[in-house]
Amino acid sequence: MSSTKASANEVITTGECAGSKGLRIAVFLEEEAGHWHVRRLASALRARGADVVVTSLPRCAFDTGIASGIDIPGFNGELPDAVFVRSISAGTLEQITFRLGILHALRECGVRVWNDARAIERCVDKSATTFLLHRAGVPTPRTRTMETKPPADAYVAEAGRGLIYKPLFGSQGKGLLRIDDVAELPDPVAADSMYYLQDFVGPSGSVFEDWRVIVTRRRVVAAMARRADTWVTNVHLGGAPVAHEPDAQMAELSQRALAAVGGDYAGIDLIRAPDGRLLVLEVNSNPSWRGLQTVTDVDIAAVIAEDFLHTVIAHRQNGARAAYPAASGPHAELPLTANSGFAPAGTSPAATTGVSVERDPEKTTPCPA
Numbered sequence: 001m002s003s004t005k006a007s008a009n010e011v012i013t014t015g016e017c018a019g020s021k022g023l024r025i026a027v028f029l030e031e032e033a034g035h036w037h038v039r040r041l042a043s044a045l046r047a048r049g050a051d052v053v054v055t056s057l058p059r060c061a062f063d064t065g066i067a068s069g070i071d072i073p074g075f076n077g078e079l080p081d082a083v084f085v086r087s088i089s090a091g092t093l094e095q096i097t098f099r100l101g102i103l104h105a106l107r108e109c110g111v112r113v114w115n116d117a118r119a120i121e122r123c124v125d126k127s128a129t130t131f132l133l134h135r136a137g138v139p140t141p142r143t144r145t146m147e148t149k150p151p152a153d154a155y156v157a158e159a160g161r162g163l164i165y166k167p168l169f170g171s172q173g174k175g176l177l178r179i180d181d182v183a184e185l186p187d188p189v190a191a192d193s194m195y196y197l198q199d200f201v202g203p204s205g206s207v208f209e210d211w212r213v214i215v216t217r218r219r220v221v222a223a224m225a226r227r228a229d230t231w232v233t234n235v236h237l238g239g240a241p242v243a244h245e246p247d248a249q250m251a252e253l254s255q256r257a258l259a260a261v262g263g264d265y266a267g268i269d270l271i272r273a274p275d276g277r278l279l280v281l282e283v284n285s286n287p288s289w290r291g292l293q294t295v296t297d298v299d300i301a302a303v304i305a306e307d308f309l310h311t312v313i314a315h316r317q318n319g320a321r322a323a324y325p326a327a328s329g330p331h332a333e334l335p336l337t338a339n340s341g342f343a344p345a346g347t348s349p350a351a352t353t354g355v356s357v358e359r360d361p362e363k364t365t366p367c368p369a
Contacts, residue, residue: 020309021049026072026080028057030087036290038086040301045084047302048309053080057088057099070105082112082312087286088120112315114308115285119263123285126168126196129261133280136260138253140280141199141273152195153182162200164231167191176232200231201271201279210271210281213246213254214289214300216307217264220251222289222296243295249278257283264311265304 025045029038042052053074062069066077083106088099103117115123122128127145134140144155145168156163156179165185167175178200179185185195203209208228214221225242232239246254254268257280267287271279289300 020313023050023082023309023312024075024080025050025052025082025084025312026075027052027054027084028086028088029054031056031058031089033087037288037301041084041086041305044299044302044305045309048305050309057085057102058091058095060099060102062102062105068109070102070109079106079109079111081316082114082308084114084308085116085120085286112312114264114311115266116264119261119266120285122261123263123266123283124169126166126282129283130198132260133257133283136256138256138260138280139277141201143196143198145194145196147195148193149185149188149191149195152185152197155195155197156182156185159197162202163197164200165191166196166198168194168196178231198281201273201281203231204272204274204276210269211244211246211250212287212292213250213268213270214287214292214304215251215254215258215266215268216304217255217258218307218310219303220246220254221265221303221307222292222298222300223250224292224295241291241295253278253280261285265307 027038027042027045029035038054042054045052053072055073059073061071063071063077068077068079070079071077072080083103085103088096088103091099100117100121103113103120107113107116122132127143130140130143130145146152146155163179165175165177165179177184177186179197185191208231209225211223211225213223223244223246225244226239227242228239250270253270257268258266261283263283263285265287267284267289269281269284271281273279293300
C-alpha cells in the first residue's frame with residue numbers, strides 16, 4: 001500500500017483514464033441527502049470516460065425473473081462493471097439487511113464494489129472497528145463495549161478516569177457524552193442498552209485538535225486538522241477545519257487503519273495523546289469531505305474517482321476476480337460475515353432502525369451476465 005500524498009498537480013482533471021472509457025458505473029447515494037458528494041464523484045467519473053448511473057440501494061431489487069438476479073435502475077437487468085457506494089440510506093432492520101444483501105450479491109457476481117458490504121459493516125459498528133484495529137496492532141484508545149447498564153456502571157466506577165460514551169452506530173459527533181461518573185451514563189432506552197466507552201484523550205496542546213485523513217488503498221488523498229474550544233471537534237458541530245499536510249507517521253497509520261477493516265477508501269480520524277502517541281479514533285467507510293475541501297487545493301472527488309477506476313480496471317484485467325481487500329490481523333474475518341459473503345438476516349451490525357451509513361456528514365462462479 002502506497003503512502004503517496006495526492007497533489008493538485010498529479011490529478012488528471014479531464015480526459016479518460018486508460019481503460020475507463022465505457023465502464024458502466026452505478027453510484028449509490030442516500031435518498032434525499034448527500035448529493036453534494038455524489039455530484040462531484042459522478043462528474044469526475046464521467047470526465048474520465050465512464051458511463052455513470054446515479055441511483056440508490058432502496059430502488060434496487062432481487063429478481064429471479066432476470067438472468068443476473070439483481071435489478072439496478074438504469075441497467076436493464078444487466079450488472080454494472082462496478083459500484084461506488086456513497087450510502088446505503090437509512091432504514092429498518094429488514095431494509096438495511098436487504099440492501100447489504102444486494103451489495104454482498106454484487107460482490108459474489110464479480111462486480112467490484114467500493115466499499116463493499118463487509119467494509120461498511122466493519123466501520124458502521126464502532127465496536128467491530130475498534131476490535132479490528134486492536135487485532136491489527138493499530139494504536140487506539142482503550143475501549144470497552146458491553147450490553148446493559150449494570151456492567152457499564154461497574155466499568156465506569158472502576159475505571160477512575162474520564163471516558164467517552166459513543167452511540168454504536170452514531171456519526172458526525174452526534175450523541176457523544178463525556179463520562180466521569182456513573183450518573184452521567186445515558187439510560188438503557190436512550191442507549192439501546194449498548195454501551196461503547198472509550199478512554200477520553202485530552203488535548204496535547206493548548207487547544208483541542210484532531211485530524212481527518214482521507215485515504216485510499218493507493219495513497220493519502222488529503223487531510224485537515226479540526227480545532228475547537230471543546231473536546232468535540234467535528235466540523236458539523238462547530239469545529240474549525242484547518243489545512244494540514246500529514247507527516248509520514250500519519251500517512252502510515254491511516255493506511256494501516258484502512259487495511260485493518262479491509263476498506264478501499266475511508267476517512268481516518270487521528271488524535272495525539274498528551275504523551276505524544278498518535279492514535280486512531282475512528283474509521284469512516286463513507287466519509288464526508290465537504291469541510292476538508294474548503295482547506296485543500298486537492299480535488300478530492302477527482303482523486304477518489306481516479307483510484308476507484310484504477311481498481312476497477314485492474315479487477316477487470318484479472319477476469320473480474322481480483323482480490324478484495326481483506327481486514328488485516330489474526331481472525332479479522334471472524335466476527336462479521338459468513339464464508340459465503342452473505343450476512344445472515346438480523347446479524348448485520350448496520351441492521352437497525354434509522355441507521356444511515358452515508359455519513360460520518362472502506363471465490364464462487366460469477367453470476368450470469
